[in-house]
Amino acid sequence: MRRALLIVAKAPEPGRTKTRLVPPLTPDQAAELSKAFLLDTLHLARQLAWERISVVAPAGSATALAPLLPPEVILLEQRGIGLGDALRHAFASHFAESFSRVVLIGSDSPTLPAAFIRQACAALERFDLSVGPSVDGGYYLIGMRQPHLGVFEDISWSTASVFAETLQRAHALSLNVSTLPTWYDVDDAEHLARLRNELRSSPADLAPHTRAALQTLSLVAPAASASV
Template identity: 40%
Template sequence: MESANHTDPPTQEPLPNSDRVLVIMAKAPRPGAVKTRLTPRLPPDTVTSFYRCLLDDTLALALSLRDVEVAIMCPEPDVNELAQLVGPEVSIVAQNGAGLAAGLTSVFAHFAEGRGRRIIAFNSDSPHLPASVLEGAFDKLAAHDVVIGPTFDGGYYLVGAKAAHRALFARDGMGTSTALDTLLSRAQALSLSVAFAEPFYDIDVADDLARLAAELRLAPEKAPRTARWLKEWELSTTQPRAGAAQS
């Protein structure tokens, strides 16, 4: 399998004065802490290696956008480890509280700061998303209070706003089967206008892994580190074990 020692993603100068901010919701890649719904299919250390590739490619995607400040929001214990992994061009911010809902609330509380910036919180496991979708989400946010990128399983892979709306995310995360409906209900209750990015899929369960592998076999340039990892993983699962009977 591909090791965790990848080359660094493309770099950009920090843009603290940009009016567009893309915040990746991430965790430090530790066994048992990331992509836990894949562990029935893969060992925890293998899942961790896979997540590191997803995160690297997601950072590369984010840094490919022009005139966008890129940051990571993470649990407080993960700050130092992630800072060592991603380098100084990406700011690392500790969320207030535990869980993804607290992280999302922290994104907009931290980056909005009454400055009228367009802020998008983006998950760390959709590096295969076309950059044009993120650009389109920023464009839609210019004319709406909230923009949402729905997933096919009832969650969402991104959410954007120009102000902190704390009631939007109480007790909910991006990846549950009812997360999108809950978010939309809360936006309606707050009288917020909503626009949608294109529906997409993220990587939560084994079927998602197989779908991503099939997509990246055809277009590995979308997420090159992840594509290499998946190719090696598929080879390792199909090659005969040493000592197995040969036909």
């Protein structure tokens, strides 16, 4: 079984990434935090030891993103108009390469448990889709075992109804769906505060790049000491 993990990301450029975190952060700080999120997501992806890791990014991102990517990671520039087209193309291209499990996550959840991704992949033995809802009404993960690309059609992207509309599309296509535990994207000050609180009580090896970036900004305390 060949598995591919896709990571949706943007180049960490001031004024163009994590703009909803400005304020409380400056554009430069938001870009540094976005970079840390991506590095931690890549670290998570490599721990899974799947056969492919691909970063899906807007066209023109290669110059800024390539230096951040390990050599085995593929950079796939988005094609089409809008996010739905980009996701359709990304999934279709990987299934065309004979991957039997394709799972996509964002780069906005640096503390996402690896167990959720493994659970999503395992569920595809019995389900057509795996979807992980995020607290804002979207989803942080979607996976499939065949190119059911219709689930990306007629979706109100970047709204609080993305997850619900995706389930409706799956139902209309007679697809059965495995739902993962809810998680959160760090896109605004509220969820930045949640991230800070999580890291304060977590081991130091959880999201180390994000932790370092927040400590530089004096936004998070050192990690809790591991018990012995």
